[in-house]
Amino acid sequence: MATPAPIALRKTPLNVMHRRIGAKMVDFGGWDMPVEYSGLIAEHMAVRTGVGLFDVSHMGDIQLRGPGSLDAVQHISMNDASKLQVGQAHYSAMLYPQGTFVDDVIVHKLSDNDYLIVINAGTREKDFHWVKTNVQRFNCHANDYSDYYTQLAIQGPRAAETLAKLTKVDLSSIKGYWFKWGTVCGLANTLIARTGYTGEDGFEIYVPSDVPTSERVWNEVLEAGKEFGILPCGLGARNTLRLESAMSLYDHEISDKINVFEAHLDRFLKLDKGPFIGSEALKTIQAEGGPARKLAGLEMVERGIARDGYAVLDEGGKKIGVVTSGSPAPFLKKNIALAYVPRELAVVDGEVAVEIRGNPVKARIVPTPFYRRPKKTA
Numbered sequence: 001m002a003t004p005a006p007i008a009l010r011k012t013p014l015n016v017m018h019r020r021i022g023a024k025m026v027d028f029g030g031w032d033m034p035v036e037y038s039g040l041i042a043e044h045m046a047v048r049t050g051v052g053l054f055d056v057s058h059m060g061d062i063q064l065r066g067p068g069s070l071d072a073v074q075h076i077s078m079n080d081a082s083k084l085q086v087g088q089a090h091y092s093a094m095l096y097p098q099g100t101f102v103d104d105v106i107v108h109k110l111s112d113n114d115y116l117i118v119i120n121a122g123t124r125e126k127d128f129h130w131v132k133t134n135v136q137r138f139n140c141h142a143n144d145y146s147d148y149y150t151q152l153a154i155q156g157p158r159a160a161e162t163l164a165k166l167t168k169v170d171l172s173s174i175k176g177y178w179f180k181w182g183t184v185c186g187l188a189n190t191l192i193a194r195t196g197y198t199g200e201d202g203f204e205i206y207v208p209s210d211v212p213t214s215e216r217v218w219n220e221v222l223e224a225g226k227e228f229g230i231l232p233c234g235l236g237a238r239n240t241l242r243l244e245s246a247m248s249l250y251d252h253e254i255s256d257k258i259n260v261f262e263a264h265l266d267r268f269l270k271l272d273k274g275p276f277i278g279s280e281a282l283k284t285i286q287a288e289g290g291p292a293r294k295l296a297g298l299e300m301v302e303r304g305i306a307r308d309g310y311a312v313l314d315e316g317g318k319k320i321g322v323v324t325s326g327s328p329a330p331f332l333k334k335n336i337a338l339a340y341v342p343r344e345l346a347v348v349d350g351e352v353a354v355e356i357r358g359n360p361v362k363a364r365i366v367p368t369p370f371y372r373r374p375k376k377t378a
């Protein structure tokens with residue numbers, strides 16, 4: 001019996017570049033992606049203290065265009081897109097009828113009849129099919145433009161100074177979760193968004209996806225950030241940065257089995273905007289007193305690292321939950337984790353344990369995010 005041929009990993013336009021500069025590559029959701037270059041800790045610290053550059057071209061870009069595009073966005077996502085102004089973006093999520101996650105997304109309002117939804121890499125095809133199916137009755141077109149763009153994330157306290165060398169756009173006029181078009185690296189009409197997944201200030205730029213252009217822009221950003229100690233950064237640092245900032249990752253903190261209240265993302269949930277997919281189920285959960293479990297932040301008290309999937313125990317040693325993400329936090333120099341625990345136990349300063357190699361290791365519940373970037377002083 002013939003062994004089935006392995007499915008070829010998808011590659012971003014910068015794949016050859018990553019390999020050329022010595023990146024360690026891994027399979028991430030079917031993509032051949034760099035997990036680290038010079039080392040996870042160095043890359044993490046570059047973003048927290050200076051600037052780092054990420055290739056996030058594996059992310060998906062769905063455009064809804066037409067007179068019914070706002071109604072479509074309202075129907076398929078939980079935040080209230082009617083509040084967005086042109087040039088503004090917000091965090092949201094697309095939900096199943098039971099109030100669990102199809103995916104978390106960033107919705108950008110390009111114009112009154114034109115919205116860009118940025119989705120996660122590992123769920124691209126599933127998300128686009130789901131969007132296309134669920135917006136059919138609205139007067140709009142859904143298009144997948146994911147492969148048209150190379151998306152670069154320039155993140156860290158020196159991100160603005162780095163990008164300012166490559167554009168004449170006044171970056172100070174772009175507030176967090178807003179965007180503009182401008183010329184970057186000589187490329188007109190480049191989308192420049194003040195968004196990111198690291199907990200730091202930063203920008204994401206969208207440039208044409210041909211290899212020569214993608215490599216040229218990547219190299220020019222690295223050159224511009226050289227004086228600030230810029231490092232190319234992989235998915236390893238992206239994960240520890242988002243964990244310190246308590247940002248959700250699909251199939252970890254959010255999934256088709258986890259609802260919005262459990263995931264502690266109800267601050268982005270606008271049940272009063274009118275019905276949308278998942279809203280009735282969430283109203284029922286709310287009316288019945290809320291979820292039985294909640295996402296909580298853990299800080300290890302005793303020596304040990306809580307890893308994804310490890311059991312969380314009560315003081316009597318009974319399993320009460322599970323770690324969704326856990327690792328050492330390079331900037332905070334602590335071992336931290338996110339975990340689902342019973343709601344009554346998800347209380348700050350509460351004591352639990354994490355089962356590590358068969359042994360209970362003490363942890364305490366702490367507020368999230370674990371890390372907040374310092375406010376800029378005048």
